[in-house]
Amino acid sequence: MSLSMATPAFLIERNLDRCIHCQVCVRQCANEAHGYDHEEQRVYSDDMRCVNCHRCVVLCPTRALSVRQFPLEFRANANWTAEVIHNIYLQAATGGILLTGMGNDRPYPIYWDHMLINASQVTNPSIDPLREPMELKTFLGRKPEKIVIENGRLKEALPPQLELELPVMFSAMSFGSISLNAMKSLALAAEAEGTYYNTGEGGLHKDLYPLGHRTIVQVASGRFGVHPDYLAAGAAIEIKIGQGAKPGIGGHLPGEKVGREVSETRMIPEGTDALSPAPHHDIYSIEDLRQLIYSLKEATNYSKPVSVKIAAVHNVAAIASGIARAGADIIAIDGYRGGTGATPLRTRDHVGIPIEFALAAVDSRLRDEGIRNQVSLVVAGSIRHSADIVKAVALGADAVYIGSAALIALGCHMCQKCYTGKCNWGIATQDPNLTKRLNPEIGAKRAANLLKAWKHEIKEMLGGMGINALESLRGNRLMLRGIGLTDRELNILGIKAAGE
Amino acid sequence: MVGNDGWARPWELQGNHRREGSKRIPSGCAIAGMINRKGRTMSGVDAIQSIALMHDRSNGLGGGFAAYGIYPEFPEHYAFHLFFDDHKAREQTESFLNQHFNIELGGPIPTRKVVGISGAPLIWRYFAKPKLEQLRVAEMKEDDFVVNMVMFINERLDGAYVFSSGKNMGAFKGVGYPEDIGEFYRLDEYRGYIWTAHGRFPTNTPGWWGGAHPFTLLDLSVVHNGEISSYGANRRFLEMFGYRCTLQTDTEVMTYIFDLLLRRQGLPLETAVKAVAAPFWSTIARMPQAQREVLTAIRTVYSSLLVNGPFSIVLGSSQGIMALNDRVKLRPLVAATKGDLLYVASEESAIREICPKPERVWSPRGGEPVIGMLEDAMPKAVPAPPVTVCHL
Numbered sequence: 053m054s055l056s057m058a059t060p061a062f063l064i065e066r067n068l069d070r071c072i073h074c075q076v077c078v079r080q081c082a083n084e085a086h087g088y089d090h091e092e093q094r095v096y097s098d099d100m101r102c103v104n105c106h107r108c109v110v111l112c113p114t115r116a117l118s119v120r121q122f123p124l125e126f127r128a129n130a131n132w133t134a135e136v137i138h139n140i141y142l143q144a145a146t147g148g149i150l151l152t153g154m155g156n157d158r159p160y161p162i163y164w165d166h167m168l169i170n171a172s173q174v175t176n177p178s179i180d181p182l183r184e185p186m187e188l189k190t191f192l193g194r195k196p197e198k199i200v201i202e203n204g205r206l207k208e209a210l211p212p213q214l215e216l217e218l219p220v221m222f223s224a225m226s227f228g229s230i231s232l233n234a235m236k237s238l239a240l241a242a243e244a245e246g247t248y249y250n251t252g253e254g255g256l257h258k259d260l261y262p263l264g265h266r267t268i269v270q271v272a273s274g275r276f277g278v279h280p281d282y283l284a285a286g287a288a289i290e291i292k293i294g295q296g297a298k299p300g301i302g303g304h305l306p307g308e309k310v311g312r313e314v315s316e317t318r319m320i321p322e323g324t325d326a327l328s329p330a331p332h333h334d335i336y337s338i339e340d341l342r343q344l345i346y347s348l349k350e351a352t353n354y355s356k357p358v359s360v361k362i363a364a365v366h367n368v369a370a371i372a373s374g375i376a377r378a379g380a381d382i383i384a385i386d387g388y389r390g391g392t393g394a395t396p397l398r399t400r401d402h403v404g405i406p407i408e409f410a411l412a413a414v415d416s417r418l419r420d421e422g423i424r425n426q427v428s429l430v431v432a433g434s435i436r437h438s439a440d441i442v443k444a445v446a447l448g449a450d451a452v453y454i455g456s457a458a459l460i461a462l463g464c465h466m467c468q469k470c471y472t473g474k475c476n477w478g479i480a481t482q483d484p485n486l487t488k489r490l491n492p493e494i495g496a497k498r499a500a501n502l503l504k505a506w507k508h509e510i511k512e513m514l515g516g517m518g519i520n521a522l523e524s525l526r527g528n529r530l531m532l533r534g535i536g537l538t539d540r541e542l543n544i545l546g547i548k549a550a551g552e
Numbered sequence: 553m554v555g556n557d558g559w560a561r562p563w564e565l566q567g568n569h570r571r572e573g574s575k576r577i578p579s580g581c582a583i584a585g586m587i588n589r590k591g592r593t594m595s596g597v598d599a600i601q602s603i604a605l606m607h608d609r610s611n612g613l614g615g616g617f618a619a620y621g622i623y624p625e626f627p628e629h630y631a632f633h634l635f636f637d638d639h640k641a642r643e644q645t646e647s648f649l650n651q652h653f654n655i656e657l658g659g660p661i662p663t664r665k666v667v668g669i670s671g672a673p674l675i676w677r678y679f680a681k682p683k684l685e686q687l688r689v690a691e692m693k694e695d696d697f698v699v700n701m702v703m704f705i706n707e708r709l710d711g712a713y714v715f716s717s718g719k720n721m722g723a724f725k726g727v728g729y730p731e732d733i734g735e736f737y738r739l740d741e742y743r744g745y746i747w748t749a750h751g752r753f754p755t756n757t758p759g760w761w762g763g764a765h766p767f768t769l770l771d772l773s774v775v776h777n778g779e780i781s782s783y784g785a786n787r788r789f790l791e792m793f794g795y796r797c798t799l800q801t802d803t804e805v806m807t808y809i810f811d812l813l814l815r816r817q818g819l820p821l822e823t824a825v826k827a828v829a830a831p832f833w834s835t836i837a838r839m840p841q842a843q844r845e846v847l848t849a850i851r852t853v854y855s856s857l858l859v860n861g862p863f864s865i866v867l868g869s870s871q872g873i874m875a876l877n878d879r880v881k882l883r884p885l886v887a888a889t890k891g892d893l894l895y896v897a898s899e900e901s902a903i904r905e906i907c908p909k910p911e912r913v914w915s916p917r918g919g920e921p922v923i924g925m926l927e928d929a930m931p932k933a934v935p936a937p938p939v940t941v942c943h944l
Contacts, residue, residue, distance in 0.1 A: 176779040524782030524860035
């Protein structure tokens with residue numbers, strides 16, 4: 053065994069004037085960064101174990117704790133940064149792939165922040181959402197080219213649609229990657245606010261069947277928990293081809309997270325690894341996808357919209373066009389900043405493209421081909437606030453998925469250690485001592501509050517533009533102007549520069 | 553600039569001769585419309601007088617009229633009204649037209665000199681029918697063929713612009729105050745059973761006559777007051793159906809929306825109105841089930857055709873007129889009736905100017921159409937848009 057070259061990432065600062073050695077921090081830290089010395093009757097810390105999740109800081113009754121970057125520095129080098137060096141030490145010691153959680157944290161340009169929203173002045177009036185109706189209702193699903201009315205009635209019923217009271221849904225997060233309490237929180241919030249949550253690839257826990265009408269049930273490459281009742285329970289079915297945090301690779305839920313409940317829900321033996329293959333092994337091409345889409349429609353008697361989720365990759369516009377033609381009712385696109393419970397670091401940080409470009413390219417391509425109205429577009433991959441949503445809709449999205457933002461509402465502190473299963477906030481863990489920290493009713497309230505707040509903000513911005521229904525913003529790129537973008541970037545986004 | 557006689561008049565050159573469409577220009581406006589539901593015709597004097605009263609709602613940068621029933625001697629011919637920049641453009645266009653149409657009669661539209669109107673392009677008119685062999689080659693219905701030809705001329709033939717293409721109807725428009733435009737086109741000499749009028753207040757200085765209103769396609773005409781906040785959404789939806797919005801004006805978009813819904817998709821006028829000025833979801837929720845289903849379907853399928861932001865429009869067709877406000881009524885619109893006559897205008901005074909004692913005057917609610925259709929089936933020039941409602 054060679055010398056370990058690991059050094060702490062974070063420094064735990066304990067104010068000894070304030071610390072009363074009550075051991076709250078010791079009990080709260082699943083990483084065992086805090087300990088209690090019974091002989092000396094005092095609390096101590098081990099910086100090496102700290103992941104900077106703030107659990108101890110937030111719960112410390114005397115505000116004695118703080119955490120910051122460990123001050124140790126290498127000789128300044130713009131190329132060989134501390135992170136690069138540390139990762140090499142780690143791989144040299146283990147021979148393994150670097151793992152991480154949550155989304156891409158590299159300083160790539162954030163194109164949302166290079167777009168500005170319009171408002172009305174003089175030539176048309178802005179609308180005050182506190183005084184006038186302001187509509188965010190959105191339908192997701194296949195739309196026919198026209199309707200036919202006979203004797204005042206619809207000649208043919210519309211294809212099945214998801215009805216959203218605001219254009220935001222909770223993104224796919226599986227039972228296994230997150231706790232049952234986290235799932236319940238999101239499901240209840242979706243019910244309260246008139247939107248949907250997504251099971252991810254982990255099946256639907258029996259406790260959540262009563263909320264099936266708020267559930268998008270996913271069918272992924274591992275087919276975990278997929279059976280007729282599962283398909284029948286959901287409001288829509290989503291075929292997961294890929295996700296933004298790990299385009300092109302499969303998933304791996306380690307056996308230690310597969311306890312009795314997860315095992316039952318996923319229909320796999322307890323304690324076994326849940327391995328999702330990189331591709332669906334019955335989908336090697338677009339015509340295969342069509343077969344799966346129609347198999348699922350047949351299985352559910354054409355009563356539910358079928359969504360296909362892909363990661364935003366270079367050729368996303370052509371792929372999306374193929375998916376629309378293959379019969380999908382909804383296309384969900386996950387950008388390269390999308391989060392995850394576990395992903396290889398290099399894949400997360402270097403594969404895929406920004407959701408802003410993917411969305412603009414897909415919307416434009418589908419319009420060029422005259423099929424945009426046949427499918428709904430849902431985008432994901434780091435929607436951080438209501439202005440991102442307004443911009444996404446103006447670029448052409450019907451709705452957005454939020455994952456990271458929803459978990460942050462539940463208490464996630466973005467420590468990026470989801471893959472360790474030691475989430476001190478009770479979210480990305482199956483440890484009953486940790487999951488009980490998240491009360492699903494309180495979680496639901498917080499997630500619902502986030503949606504409510506964003507709903508108000510979206511209405512304010514819509515009214516400012518003189519628009520009182522969200523659909524009038526959809527694809528209305530005249531409502532956006534670019535700032536600090538090249539001509540080519542403006543061109544891809546299909547927007548003008550500020551001042552034009 | 554070239555006069556109607558074809559001689560260059562450089563002293564009339566104005567600042568901006570580019571066609572409209574290079575950028576988007578919001579406008580405020582005055583609109584007016586009237587129909588005799590018995591189909592009796594009236595001269596253009598009333599329409600001019602009505603729109604003239606609202607002088608201050610326009611700023612001299614655009615005015616125009618649409619009139620129906622004015623060419624009873626050519627009821628089956630498409631009456632093409634064209635602007636040409638010069639005679640070269642005219643000759644080129646005429647040879648194109650001759651290739652595809654049998655032209656019964658062609659020539660300059662009579663005008664008179666009016667103080668305040670300058671910089672007029674060549675303004676010609678042709679009564680024509682598509683050549684049967686061309687229809688066969690194109691494998692198109694007649695109306696689609698004509699629309700395609702109009703689009704082709706407007707996009708591809710430099711210096712030529714078709715601003716009216718219906719049967720037994722015509723648009724007359726230009727840069728100037730509407731009353732001066734009416735005088736210029738000698739509209740007092742025409743008689744029609746429907747007149748619509750427009751005075752424009754653009755927030756920019758477009759110098760191009762084609763940009764004035766009404767905007768027309770086949771026998772559909774639209775005069776419009778407003779600035780549509782949903783323009784980008786509406787336009788991009790229409791583009792999927794092959795429309796190209798080259799003028800970047802709200803009126804153009806509005807015309808194409810109704811062309812798509814009424815002519816191409818064959819929807820009833822009421823349904824089209826519900827798409828453009830949709831009832832709120834809270835209203836729909838209170839409707840009986842069958843109606844709720846229809847409205848929900850309209851709002852779901854045609855959500856991108858909801859016209860958002862302030863507008864009032866008068867839609868003209870050979871069968872009648874329809875006046876409509878946006879669903880929260882952010883622009884003025886007044887209607888009045890007297891006998892067989894229905895009047896609509898931006899201001900009540902514009903109606904009383906020509907009809908001092910109307911029997912009924914009202915201000916229609918937002919999203920509530922005022923529909924005035926001809927009572928008898930007049931000899932129909934164009935396969936009529938399948939309008940089914942008569943609301944008066």
